[in-house]
Amino acid sequence: MNKGAKWKDELPVILFIIIFVGLIILFSIFGSGFLTVNNILGILRHVSIVAIAALGVSFVVIVGHTDISFYLVACFAAMMMGFSLAKGLPAPMAVFAGLGCALAFGICSGFAVGVLKLPDIIIAIAIGTIGYGCAYLPSGGSRIYTNFSSSGIGFLNDGSILGIPCPTFLMLVFYIIAYIILEHTKFGTYFYSAGLNKIAANYSGIRVSLVVLVAFVICILLGAFAGEINTASVGNAEVTTALTLLLPCYTAVSIGTAIFKKPGVIGTFLGALLLQIVSNGFTHMNLKYWYSDLTTSILLILSLPISLLNNRKGNSGSTVKASA
Amino acid sequence: MTEWRLEMRNINKSFVSMQALSDVSFLVRPGEAHALLGMNGAGKSTLMKILCGAYTKDSGQILLDGKEIQITCTQDAIDHGIATVYQHPNLVQTFTGYENVFLGAEASKKHLLGRFSRSDLKKKAQELAENYHMPIDVSKSVSEMKPVERELISILHALSHNPRVLILDEPTSILTRKEKNMLFDVINVLKKQQVSIIFVTHRLDEVNEACDELTILRDGKNITSLRIGSGLDTSYIAEMMLGKKLSNLYPPKSDRQDGEVVLKADRLSFNNRVQEVSFEVKKHEILGIYGLVGAGIDELSKLLFGALKRTGGTVCLNGNPVYFRHPAEAIRKGIFLVPGDRKTEGYVGNMDIATNLSLSKTQKICYKALGLINQGRKKKDSLKLIEQLHIATPSEKKNVAELSGGNQQKVVVGKGLYTDADVYIFTEPTVGVDVGARYSIYEIMRDLIQKEAVVLLISSDIEEIYGMSDRILVLNQGKAAFTARADDTTINEILVQAASNLKSEEKGKDIYE
Numbered sequence: 127m128n129k130g131a132k133w134k135d136e137l138p139v140i141l142f143i144i145i146f147v148g149l150i151i152l153f154s155i156f157g158s159g160f161l162t163v164n165n166i167l168g169i170l171r172h173v174s175i176v177a178i179a180a181l182g183v184s185f186v187v188i189v190g191h192t193d194i195s196f197y198l199v200a201c202f203a204a205m206m207m208g209f210s211l212a213k214g215l216p217a218p219m220a221v222f223a224g225l226g227c228a229l230a231f232g233i234c235s236g237f238a239v240g241v242l243k244l245p246d247i248i249i250a251i252a253i254g255t256i257g258y259g260c261a262y263l264p265s266g267g268s269r270i271y272t273n274f275s276s277s278g279i280g281f282l283n284d285g286s287i288l289g290i291p292c293p294t295f296l297m298l299v300f301y302i303i304a305y306i307i308l309e310h311t312k313f314g315t316y317f318y319s320a321g322l323n324k325i326a327a328n329y330s331g332i333r334v335s336l337v338v339l340v341a342f343v344i345c346i347l348l349g350a351f352a353g354e355i356n357t358a359s360v361g362n363a364e365v366t367t368a369l370t371l372l373l374p375c376y377t378a379v380s381i382g383t384a385i386f387k388k389p390g391v392i393g394t395f396l397g398a399l400l401l402q403i404v405s406n407g408f409t410h411m412n413l414k415y416w417y418s419d420l421t422t423s424i425l426l427i428l429s430l431p432i433s434l435l436n437n438r439k440g441n442s443g444s445t446v447k448a449s450a
Numbered sequence: 451m452t453e454w455r456l457e458m459r460n461i462n463k464s465f466v467s468m469q470a471l472s473d474v475s476f477l478v479r480p481g482e483a484h485a486l487l488g489m490n491g492a493g494k495s496t497l498m499k500i501l502c503g504a505y506t507k508d509s510g511q512i513l514l515d516g517k518e519i520q521i522t523c524t525q526d527a528i529d530h531g532i533a534t535v536y537q538h539p540n541l542v543q544t545f546t547g548y549e550n551v552f553l554g555a556e557a558s559k560k561h562l563l564g565r566f567s568r569s570d571l572k573k574k575a576q577e578l579a580e581n582y583h584m585p586i587d588v589s590k591s592v593s594e595m596k597p598v599e600r601e602l603i604s605i606l607h608a609l610s611h612n613p614r615v616l617i618l619d620e621p622t623s624i625l626t627r628k629e630k631n632m633l634f635d636v637i638n639v640l641k642k643q644q645v646s647i648i649f650v651t652h653r654l655d656e657v658n659e660a661c662d663e664l665t666i667l668r669d670g671k672n673i674t675s676l677r678i679g680s681g682l683d684t685s686y687i688a689e690m691m692l693g694k695k696l697s698n699l700y701p702p703k704s705d706r707q708d709g710e711v712v713l714k715a716d717r718l719s720f721n722n723r724v725q726e727v728s729f730e731v732k733k734h735e736i737l738g739i740y741g742l743v744g745a746g747i748d749e750l751s752k753l754l755f756g757a758l759k760r761t762g763g764t765v766c767l768n769g770n771p772v773y774f775r776h777p778a779e780a781i782r783k784g785i786f787l788v789p790g791d792r793k794t795e796g797y798v799g800n801m802d803i804a805t806n807l808s809l810s811k812t813q814k815i816c817y818k819a820l821g822l823i824n825q826g827r828k829k830k831d832s833l834k835l836i837e838q839l840h841i842a843t844p845s846e847k848k849n850v851a852e853l854s855g856g857n858q859q860k861v862v863v864g865k866g867l868y869t870d871a872d873v874y875i876f877t878e879p880t881v882g883v884d885v886g887a888r889y890s891i892y893e894i895m896r897d898l899i900q901k902e903a904v905v906l907l908i909s910s911d912i913e914e915i916y917g918m919s920d921r922i923l924v925l926n927q928g929k930a931a932f933t934a935r936a937d938d939t940t941i942n943e944i945l946v947q948a949a950s951n952l953k954s955e956e957k958g959k960d961i962y963e
């Protein structure tokens with residue numbers, strides 16, 4: 127009987143492994159050139175954009191909220207980067223210019239949700255719309271090519287550091303830092319307890335409003351950075367550059383939550399990796415991209431009940447109005 | 451027909467890391483109130499959850515009126531006439547009382563076509579409450595209700611199913627004398643209707659008062675069952691539960707009364723709920739604060755802790771005026787509040803015991819640089835607290851939400867102790883805690899004041915207040931009504947002072963002896 131209980135507890139992990147291995151076998155049989163070193167390296171490279179943005183989303187989910195505006199703000203940040211390049215700023219400055227704009231948005235939504243306790247979804251609708259609106263400001267909505275290739279911004283996507291492709295390298299750095307913060311520092315404890323029971327966390331002397339604000343800032347900064355890498359890979363700044371991020375990011379986080387019974391760094395990475403394998407494999411099977419979106423959505427829906435099942439046991443305080 | 455209404459035979463249940471019940475049998479007659487007793491973590495709630503379908507048993511039989519029944523989900527139990535009032539009632543906060551009373555009833559087949567309109571529901575809930583003489587306004591929304599009213603709503607919810615077996619899992623832990631009597635009246639009415647009542651509690655005096663028979667569990671095993679005759683030998687029962695002899699209920703008070711003032715509140719106010727309350731607490735002393743529900747005690751404790759912001763008055767700590775905008779500041783200055791509502795304010799569920807214990811003082815388990823956690827220190831310190839407080843758990847990694855109710859309470863107390871505060875405010879520190887661990891918590895409090903700290907003890911248990919405090923402050927409708935040294939007053943006087951100025955119609959109904 128003991129075993130039975132254990133087996134049930136491990137069910138999500140088993141399911142994940144089955145799906146993961148199953149898909150790899152499927153793609154190796156039916157897709158040509160899936161299981162090659164080059165392709166696998168490619169997967170690790172392409173996963174980084176979604177993985178970085180999803181890492182940010184994880185923070186917001188951990189503190190018990192949602193942010194569905196980060197990808198729209200990311201579009202603005204990417205456009206600001208392109209605009210700064212066009213104005214002659216050096217590439218690193220342009221990257222920071224974009225991130226600076228995103229930071230302002232992150233502070234706004236973090237303040238509204240964390241300090242003023244306004245509903246996150248509605249704030250996101252407003253902030254997201256403003257962000258996407260702002261994305262049109264620099265160029266009126268047209269693509270920005272000026273100085274783009276000559277500025278060296280391409281390094282963000284094509285360059286390599288220590289022999290590792292730049293996006294992959296950055297992704298690894300972010301993941302390692304985030305892992306240490308969340309699992310091995312007191313700040314990680316703050317993030318998790320803020321998400322699990324806001325009132326108890328407050329009564330334990332944790333400044334929950336501030337923790338929530340920081341989570342929103344991290345989310346938008348990482349989202350914006352992912353948008354900038356994507357823009358660098360496209361070769362010009364385009365308003366729609368980060369629009370595809372929302373679905374895979376939330377799916378990745380949700381898959382991770384289902385596997386590990388709580389949102390976290392490794393889970394999010396595995397989720398993002400699974401999604402990248404799906405879209406890569408589908409390409410190798412010559413299936414159109416919308417099949418991959420369809421699969422992603424189905425995975426999102428499937429992972430939700432599993433992750434919720436595991437969360438029932440606790441005393442989720444996020445639904446209770448905080449009094450402090 | 452058999453002699454038994456309910457027979458649970460050879461029940462086994464294990465969780466991942468432990469055997470919670472082994473071969474437990476539990477027999478209840480019709481029309482009898484049966485007490486289920488045992489230490490924290492003995493398996494009482496687990497046995498009851500199996501009966502009401504919240505957990506499934508690993509093996510064993512359940513018979514109702516001689517016929518074996520299968521209970522796989524809570525609806526099965528309800529269909530068989532087994533209704534439950536849980537240790538931590540889950541009500542829908544935004545719904546009204548009557549909607550909560552009939553929650554789930556809409557879903558059952560009979561009412562599929564919506565035979566009941568809202569006003570019908572409300573009327574039925576009111577009738578139900580009147581039947582059992584419960585003075586409660588069922589149209590209020592639950593979020594505005596006091597804890598006691600919520601308790602009553604969940605009892606009404608259970609009664610709305612016309613149960614043959616009614617399970618009450620620590621229903622009285624937050625009820626005052628008056629409400630307890632009300633509950634006992636309800637039990638007597640039900641007994642006459644041949645309903646069997648299972649009563650889980652840690653208060654032996656209540657067992658004596660309301661029950662006909664009792665069963666004791668220890669470590670998931672049957673210890674004994676016996677009829678309660680004319681009187682109950684409480685020390686014998688306590689010994690059976692604990693497995694060893696128990697000394698006194700309260701540790702002796704110290705005679706050191708010479709300390710200087712540590713905490714001083716001067717005309718402290720919060721809207722009209724706390725009105726110009728002044729008091730001081732001296733070194734080496736426990737100040738007990740007593741008052742009825744709504745007297746403003748909860749608010750007072752939160753004002754001192756910075757969880758509420760005062761609207762008037764001053765607070766001095768060691769002679770310096772202090773003002774806290776957030777509990778974090780209070781903790782840094784050395785004040786800690788063990789809150790009364792453990793589930794929402796006390797612990798973080800779905801998080802392990804060790805993390806919870808160190809949550810209020812994370813710097814103690816961190817290296818200086820970057821807030822990195824010293825995992826070894828964290829483990830060592832939490833194991834020490836687990837031992838000190840007798841928290842029954844296989845490991846310090848266990849999820850607090852999976853602990854038994856009393857053990858959760860000990861975690862909340864332990865979290866407070868870990869802050870090394872100068873001023874501890876304990877709100878209902880022993881709710882749901884068994885007699886053995888209760889004594890250790892009292893000892894710890896005495897220990898704290900022997901050292902540098904002072905203790906404010908807030909409790910709805912008048913005997914606890916009287917037995918533990920050196921001085922007693924009574925609040926009445928937000929005002930400080932009475933202060934006295936415990937030696938110079940009596941329980942009776944405290945009760946009179948707590949209830950005196952009440953509005954006249956309330957006064958008439960009072961049942962304090």
Ligand SMILES: Nc1ncnc2c1ncn2[C@@H]1O[C@H](COP(=O)(O)OP(=O)(O)OP(=O)(O)O)[C@@H](O)[C@H]1O
Pocket residue numbers: 465466470488489490491492493494495496497842843852853854855856857882
């Ligand atoms: N969902 C669960 N998962 C794992 N262990 C559990 C779970 N529920 C209960 N336990 C364990 O089973 C044991 C019995 O718990 P139970 O809640 O039945 O105790 P209890 O007798 O009701 O105690 P209390 O008086 O403190 O409420 C405890 O050690 C507890 O940790």
Ligand SMILES: [Mg+2]
Pocket residue numbers: 494495496537619854855856
């Ligand atoms: Mg219990």
